[in-house]
Amino acid sequence: MTNETVTHTILKANGPQLKEVDDNVVREIPLTVHYNREEIATLLCSPSQTEELALGFLLNEGFIRVPEDVYELRQDPADHLVWVEGKPCLLQKELMSKRFVSACCGKSRASFCFANDALMVKPLTSSHSIPLKEAYEYAAFLQSHLPLFQATGGIHSGGVGYQGQAILTSYDIGRHNVFDKLSGSAFRSGSELENRVIFFSGRVSSEILLKVAKMKVPILIARGAPTDMALSQASALNITIVGFAREQRLNIYTCPERINV
Template identity: 80%
Template structure:
C-alpha cells in the first residue's frame, strides 16, 4: 500500500476551524504499453499489478488470446514502460485505429465503436446462477477487505468470485483498469471465467459492460448504477447486471433468472 499512496499536507476545514494535517493521497502514473515494438497505448493507472494490467488490456483489445501468444514481458518501473513480445497480430493496426459501427447482436442499433468489439463480443450462453446471499457477500467484500479506498477515497476496486469464494481482486484509479487487471490475472492463470462472477465498486457504463462480455462473464455485481446503453447491451449479450448492491439490498436489471432467492 505504501507504493500506492503518498502523504500530502492539507488544510482541513471543520465548520469554522482550520487545521493543517497530513493526508493520504492515491498515486497516479502513466503506463505505456508496447506490443512487438509498436507503441499501443498509454494508460493512466495505479502503480500496482502492472503485468496483469498490460496483459489484460492486450487480451481485451484482441492482441493476444492465450498465454502461448506471449513470448516475453519487460517492465521499466522508473519510466513506466512495458514491452510485450508475442505472436504477430495480423490486425494489429486495425484493432487500435479502425472505427466500426455495427448492430449489436442483430438488434439494428449502433453499439460497437471499434472493430475489436464487434469481432470479439458475442451473446454468452452460460447458465450459471448465484444466490442472493452470495451476491450480498461479494458486494460487501470490497468494503471490508480492501482498505485502500477507506484510506484515500480515490480508487475503484473489483474482484472475481466463484461459488462464494473470492479468487482474485484488483484496484486502480481507473475503473477500466480494474477489469483489465482481473482479465490479465485470469489470462496468466489460464482461468476460464465463464461460470464466474465479477463484482465492482463503480457504475456500469457500456464500456464496462463490453469488457465483462470479452471476459466471458455472465454475472456482474456493481455498487453503482448502470446506464441505459449498458443495459441494452447486457440484454442482447445475455449478461445479468446487478446494481446498487449494498449490504442486503440490490437491483437486478437484466437476465434475473440467474439470481436465486
C-alpha cells in the first residue's frame, strides 16, 4: 500500500481542539493510453493495475474485443504511459479523439462512445441465479476487505464473484476505473464473466450499468443506491441490480428471479 498513499500533515479538529497529525491520502495519477501509436485518452486513476485498466478501457470502448486483438503492451511506470499495439480498429477515429478523462463521474465519460454503446450492448440471456446468502457474502466482502479505504477513505472497490468467492478484485479513486480494471483482469486471464456476479462499493448510475452490460455480467450487487435511469436500462437489458447491500440487508430492484431464498 506504500505506493498507493502519501502522507500529509494536517490539522484535525475534535470539538474545540485542533491537533497536528500525519494523515494518509490516496494517490492519483494521470495514465495516458495509446492504441496503435495514437494517443487515445488520459485516465485519472489510482496507480494500481494500470495495464488492466488500459486493456479494460480499450475493451469497453470497442477498440479491442478478444485477447488475439492485442499484439503487444508496453508501459512506462515513471511517466504513467501505456502503449498497446493491436488489431487495426476501423472505427478508431470515430470512436474518440484524444480525451482527458476525470476520475469522477463527469459528462466526459458518459459521452465517450454513446453511438458505439448501442452496437456493443445487447439484452443478456443469462439465466444465472444465486442464493440470497451468497449475495450477503459479497456485501460482507466489501465491508471487510477495504484496507486502503480504511486508511484513506478515498477509493471505490469492486470484484467479480462466483459461488460466494471473490475471483477478481480491483480498487480505484474512480468508479468507472474499478469496472475497467475488472474487465482488463478478466480479459487478461481469460476469466468467464457471463455467469458471474459483480459487487461494488458505490452507487449505480446509468454509466456504471452500461459498463456491467458490456461485460455481460447478469448480476450487480452494490453498497450504494441506483438511479432511475440505471434501473430502466437494467430492466431493458435483463440485468439484476441489488442496492444498499450491507450485512444482512439489501434491496433487489430489477430481475429479482436471479436471487433465490
